[in-house]
Amino acid sequence: MEFSANLGFLWNELPLPDAIVAAKDAGFDAVECHWPYDVPADEVRAALKQTGLRMLGLNTRRGNISNGDNGLCAIPGRETEARAAIDEAIAYARAIDTPNIHVMAGFAEGKEALSTFVKNLRYACDTAAADGITILIEPLNPYDAPGYFLSDTQQAGEIIAEVGKANLKLMFDCYHVGRTEGDVLGRLRKCLPLVGHIQFASVPDRGAPDHGEVDYKTVFAEIAALGWSHPLGAEYKPVEKTEATLGWLASA
Known part of the structure; x- marks a missing residue:
């Protein structure tokens, strides 16, 4: 297996x-991040060149954080902001050769939100296609993100089908699926044709994958058996220095 360090949480x-x-020195095969926009892209590109790592993905901006935004793309009436965030993410991804962008839906509900999300995702897919970038959508569990528009893998699959773009995929986060739907491996087997990236953390505390309700040794072995060959994203919250939480990496 290969692993990617999510630098939104690690280091x-x-x-x-x-x-x-630091991720290179620890033995990771790739990196990913959340919102890199305050760092000049050339500085990130230089670090990636120095280490030989690839930045696998980044997120669109959340919006106005002080007002509680957690994404914009399913919120009716904010299409201009949402598409500006999409354009910004694509430009940054292009500058650092990142193949995936997670387009964040935000807090919304109802048919108008669905229509808004579908239209914005079509815009994102069409705009990203010229650079060979895949657009990802990720269901977030209702315990951590109550009211988030996208909450389970079935809903995500229906939206992917409705959007109808080849470069729209599912971000399958084992942690969120474990919290909301359970049966992580069963859901992964069913969703695999739609999956563009896989992430993981312990359930239910979102810590390192060496404890909790999900046996990640079994999960990693099954993912390998399914033929998945891309790095898996370690998106967990360390309770101490990141280096002290990496025992799982050596064993995996």
């Missing part, structure tokens, strides 16, 4: 270029 006390170097 997040370091400047992003330094976190990339």
